[in-house]
Amino acid sequence: MLEPSVFAKMTKRTTLFIRIVEGKNLPVKDITGSSDPYCVVRIDNEAIIRTATIWKTLSPFWGEEYNVHLPPTFHTLSFHVLDEDSLSRDDVIGKVSITKEVLATKPQGFDGWMSLTEVDPDEEVQGEIHLQISIQTRRLRCHVFEARDLARKDRNGASDPFVRVRYNGKTHESTVVKRSCYPRWNESFEFELDESLCENTLSVEVWDWDLVSRNDFLGKVMFNISKLHSVQQEEGWFRLDPDKSKSSEYEGNLGSLRLQLRLRDERVLPSSHYRPLTELLCQAVSTNLNGNQPDLLMLIDETTTAESRQEVATNLVKLFLGHGLAKEFLDVLFKLELEKTSESNTLFRSNSLASKSMESFLKVAGMQYLHRVLGPTVNRVFDEKKYVELDPSKVEIKEAGCTGLHRIQTETEVIQQSTQHLQSYLTELLHSIVTSVSHCPPLLRMAFRQLCERVQERFPEREYRKVKFIAVTSFLCLRFFSPAIMSPKLFHLREKHPDARTSRTLLLLAKAVQSIGNLDTLAVRSKEPWMGPLQPAIQQGIAQLKEFITQLISFEDKEELGEERLSLQPAGTLKEGFLFLHKTRDKCMLMASPFKKYHVTLRSNILSYAKTPNSKKSSFVSLQKVRAVEKVEEKSFGSSHVMQIIWSEEMEQIEILYLQCKSVNELNQWLSALRKSCIHNTETLNSYHPGVFKGDKWSCCHQKEKTAAGCDKTRHGVTLQEWNDPLDPDLESQLIFRHLLGVREAMRDKYLEVVKLEKDKDSFQSHEKGSELKDAASKLFQLLQDLQDIHEDLERSEKQKNTNCLLELQT
Secondary structure (H helix, E strand, O other): OOOHHHHHHOEEEEEEEEEEEEEEOOOOOOOOOOOOEEEEEEEOOEEEEEOOOOOOOOOOEEEEEEEEEEOOOOOEEEEEEEEOOOOOOOEEEEEEEEEHHHHHOOOOOEEEEEEOEOOOOOOOOOOEEEEEEEEEOOEEEEEEEEEEOOOOOOOOOOOOEEEEEEEOOEEEEOOOOOOOOOOEEEEEEEEEOOOOOOOOEEEEEEEEOOOOOOOEEEEEEEEEHHHHOOOOEEEEEEEOEOOOOOOOOOOOOOOEEEEEEEEEEEEEOOHHHHHHHHHHHHHHHHHHHOOOOOHHHHHHHHHOOOOOHHHHHHHHHHHHHHOOOHHHHHHHHHHHHHHHOOOHHHOOOOOOHHHHHHHHHHHHHHHHHHHHHHHHHHHHHHHHOOOOOOOHHHOOHHHHOEOOOOOEOOHHHHHHHHHHHHHHHHHHHHHHHHOOHHHOOHHHHHHHHHHHHHHHHHOOOHHHOOHHHHHHHHHHHHHHHHHHHHOOOOOOOOOOOOOHHHHHHHHHHHHHHHHHHHOOHHHHHHHOHHHHHHHHHHHHHHHHHHHHHHHHOOOOOHHHHOHHHHOOOHHHEEEEEEEEEEEOOOOOOOOOOOOEEEEEEEEOOEEEEEOOOOOOOOEEEEHHHEEEEEEOOHHHHOOOOEEEEEEEOOOOOEEEEEEEOOOHHHHHHHHHHHHHHOOOOOOOOOEEOOOOEEOOEEOOOOOOOOOOOOOEEOOOOOEEOOOOOOOOHHHHHHHHHHHHHHOHHHHHHHHHHHHHHHHHHOOHHHHHHHHHHHHHHHHHHHHHHHHHHHHHHHHHHHHHHHHHHHHHHHO
8 A cells, every 4th residue: 555655745747749740721811812821729728839820821831849738637729720911810710629538538649630620709718617506495596706717709808797597497697797807796696496397407608798799608507406406505616618509510621730649647756666767777777888788778779669769769868867877878779779780871860769869869958059059040041031042943033033234133143142142151050060069068079979989899990980970960960950950940949930932041051961961972962963053062061070070079088078067058047038027016007018128037046137138237036936927818918928927025015027928939938937947836826816906906807905816726737848948857757667668568578589599599698698688677577567556556546535525525
């Protein structure tokens, strides 16, 4: 039986992986015969992600992926596709919705096309209502207290809600609360109870009152009065549901979305329960340092499927980074990969566990380095928006414009001009790369030197002298730099995808970097001869890159790299940038535009802000004092991208700092970063005011006391996973355990196969190797069984607890 402390220290984590791949057959929304689609992702109708706009297409490709950490109480995930318009309101194209229950039935995830449906206003409901339903001496009584987070139906960013209560053909209505999505009614309605009804149902509907047009539906709750007889009274917050009596099917074709989704509910145990497993894995890596065979990691390598390889690689990299063994872990995989490789030209070109782990390692440990190296050139390409094309079959003369004499440029002139532009970009980029040795994280340099040493051991012949360079460039150029140049948004280099012209320029620049990374100009010349004009620059780049790699891996010892070699975030800066800020200092806000521009820096323990990045005078908020980080409703400042930081000093009143962001993505990124930094705070709020205190009342709920309790619940649990998130060893251990449990039988089969092969060799070394593998595998299988037993005990205990709660309610 589990100790109570296990339940107390255990954490539940719901993670939703979202990949918005592409759309097809979208309807035309613009007079040009096309559309400019983008997608907004909502959790229970709260926007958390906005994709980039893909211009002038009915078949957009986004390829954007996110990991969202959510409270386990969420209900629905939806994707709204819209057409961006610069002069008018964006047009709604359609939506896809999927419930948590449906996602839970697909533990391996969903990958496929889903048809867009029409957005029905009566289905776009959100929020909760606080009710008390009771039966007293043949009278049915409904007391309506308040509601929260109702849908915004009016142009002013609010609604004018009232409640309509129906029973047995009779209807009562509450008063209308103007301009509020957090209304308080505190009204009661009574009906004569009729037990003879076949459908003994009470309906509570919420509506938005409109003076001119028809009232807007805000949601409803249905109660079965027959079931209420057993308890006589029911009170609580009830989620508002859409009007399911209406059919929202749209017969026209609105197109489809291709989505990849995976929902996981993880029970993360206290560290002590994972320690034996992590120690066994670390031991498997450490034995490699003594020259022994890494048999346990060989089993994991051989049994990890292609579908799960990227995720497993990322989890293992993060786990070993947390234990200071990332370099050693990669070394094990390098050796395993080299043992299976016979041809040098195929080295690390497959999507093996070694390749995926090194790729993940570069993203986790080298993203700031990538931004420093590529950022200036990528930004220049975006800013200049030059027309660049080398392929004669794709040159568009009209795009090139005219000369000063109004003469249309020829194809040759376009290609010559494009070559000059690309050479300029490539020269700048190569200079940034070759001068970046001192800025490359020491951990990366150590891993690359180790890779070169292993490759040289495997291919020592003189004819393979450049293979070690290709091994490094296959990761650094082909799997890191080039993908980031082609898709800068996916590597957080830019907030938006490039337009068609900029995208083509980036693609050609990425091709040039790939050619340099291959260290072979002949292959490129034969495959894409139109890249010929860039060959001199590529040839020069190859020589520069070889010299760069030589410098990158040349250092005497660890001390030369410094003590920071395991630090992934220099100076403790988690996030920074310019935002508009407003701090409340008195009871009222009278200024029409209270926000001022500041440079904001988030570190591990404080949030500071100053007028410039290098300003000596700055203000700060201690993160330990933060009690909530929440969004502000749109009507408060006329913007939907405002957040608030609520904190209090000891024995002092609550203070609020308002931050205005440029977009929904920037807003949610700052929200996530702050919430994760304050995750261990104990004095947090359970409720808050999503509005502001203006004049003599809160704009959200109209309460007149500034110290009144909040009218909405806080959402500490909603965060986006970012590349610079702090490592979480317990979570990574849980994810690895779950993976190993899933492939346990495959590992057992592989283990028996290896033992048989070693036994057939009939040598002392073979018997010793088989014995070592048997010991390690036996320990692993037993540890997996122990952890599985703990999780099963937790599930049984939770079910029993829920049953007991239900019995208490019934009695």
